[in-house]
Amino acid sequence: MNASTVTEPGPRAKKKSLASYIVVPSLFVVAYFGARGGIENVEPRSGAALALALLPVPFLALLIWGYVRAVRRMDELGRRIQLEGLAFAFPIALLIVFTAGLLDLAGYHGEQNWDLPRLWPLMLLPYWGGIALAHRRYS
C-alpha cells in the first residue's frame, strides 16, 4: 500500500527540479519570443517560417512533461487540488476561446486578431485561479 508520493529529494532530483522549474521554462520563453519576433521577418510559408514556428514546441512539450511528473510526485491532496484546478480552468478556457471566436466572426478583432498565440496566455489565468481556489478550500 503506497499512500504517498512525497519523498525527500536527492541531488539528482534537485538537478531535475532545477531543469524543470528554471532551465526549461527559460528556454521556452526565449524560443517563443524569438520565434514570434523572427516569424515577422521571414517570408510566410517558407522553410524558415516553419522552423521558427515549431521552435518553441519541444520546449513546451518538455514543460508539459515536467508538469505531469510533478503531479505524479504529489500526494493525494496535491493531486486533488490539481484536478479541481483543472476542472475549473478547462471550461473557463473553452469559454474564452468560444467567446473570442464569436467576437472574431462578428468583426470585433481588437487591435490584433484573436489568434491562438495571443489567447493561450489567457488560458493560464483560469488554471492559476482554479489552483488558488482549491488550495484555499483545503487550507
Place this chain on the structure above:
Amino acid sequence: MSSIDDTVAMKNRLRVLRAERDWSQAELAERLGVSRQTVNAIETEKYDPSLPLAFAVARLFELRIEDVFQPESASTRAKP
C-alpha cells in the same frame, strides 16, 4: 437529492492522537509520506483521506481505522 458529502462526512481524532505523541504536523506528514498541508486538511476535516492513507494513519497510531475516523453522525448515513 443528497450527495456523498452530505451523508458520510467524516470526523477524526488525528489532532488529539498527534498531540498525545507530541508530534508536529510536519513530523506526522513525514511519517505518513504526505505533505503538511494534507495533514492539516485532514485534521481540520476539510479533506477525507483515501482508504489507503486512512489505513496508514491507523497503522501508524496502532489503532483500528474506526478508532481514528468515524462518520460525523450515524443518523446522516446513506440508506441502502
